[in-house]
């Protein structure tokens with residue numbers, strides 16, 4: 489695909505300038521090269537390029553100082569700033585992002601991923617990927633090939649900043665394989681744990697980037713009545729239940745205990761949490777970024793109005809939490825019929841989730857956390873059931889049941 493974009497490449501190494509120039513020109517960019525960083529601001533003023541690619545280690549004015557100068561001028565706010573450096577250190581990457589860079593690429597450059605990542609910088613899209621959509625227990629086999637048999641794991645990629653991982657069920661192995669193949673290390677990641685039931689944490693030891701030096705992880709979850717998130721993870725890796733202990737993580741791993749709160753994670757992203765209706769302490773998450781909203785709500789029971797435990801105040805609170813979300817990933821473990829037999833088990837069914845989506849004016853509803861006894865055809869039926877409820881309610885919400893491996897872009 490060709491583009492009409494313009495780029496300024498600033499690097500004191502003329503060979504690098506010409507290499508990046510030829511790569512970008514082949515992709516349709518109009519490119520200007522500059523080997524003297526002191527002249528870069530003049531060039532930007534004259535050219536007003538769509539993007540500026542900056543080396544870090546340049547005499548006189550380094551790339552990070554240049555990045556700061558560009559970001560100090562509001563007239564240049566639309567210009568994408570990409571650092572292209574041989575420095576592979578997380579410290580430098582984080583500093584660059586803090587100074588306002590849109591991305592940090594590490595040399596040597598491989599043409600195809602380089603152009604793909606640069607395209608992502610322009611797209612400003614959010615990407616949600618489903619690595620495991622089942623609840624309770626992994627269920628591989630001939631009846632689960634379409635939706636997949638792995639338990640809860642979903643990622644959210646923003647144009648910049650850390651990757652978010654919602655839960656660490658067995659689907660996280662797929663994510664791990666994907667990250668190893670992509671080789672985009674060092675990486676920064678926030679793992680947001682809903683609660684410590686097995687299907688939400690027992691894949692974590694299989695996330696290989698945790699054992700790779702230079703990567704950085706923050707593992708967040710609710711303190712379970714005195715059991716911290718750190719203890720919850722380390723207890724399942726105590727040498728008895730798993731042979732590798734958390735002290736063998738080579739990445740920098742931080743733990744954070746959270747309750748209902750909201751925090752700014754930087755890069756324009758705001759994370760909010762809400763306590764859900766499920767045995768023990770379970771958190772739902774919401775990420776707001778660039779006018780878009782994604783919520784991850786599992787495990788959660790919404791009692792129907794005729795049930796004695798129906799709680800209108802809780803429903804109102806949850807409606808507010810997910811209000812006008814672009815996407816809500818929601819516990820829809822049972823069919824309406826099966827829910828009657830499983831009321832009080834902490835999970836929901838199509839009628840209730842459709843009502844929630846309707847009231848909250850959700851744009852896309854993703855059915856999630858499927859019962860291990862359900863075959864692919866049962867999930868099809870649950871999807872049809874939810875869509876029928878939404879239709880009856882007159883909701884304009886789009887409803888899908890994402891399969892393992894699927895990607896939705898917002």
Ligand SMILES: [Zn+2]
Nearest residue numbers: 623624687787
């Ligand atoms: Zn679960």
Ligand SMILES: [Zn+2]
Nearest residue numbers: 683685766787
């Ligand atoms: Zn649970």
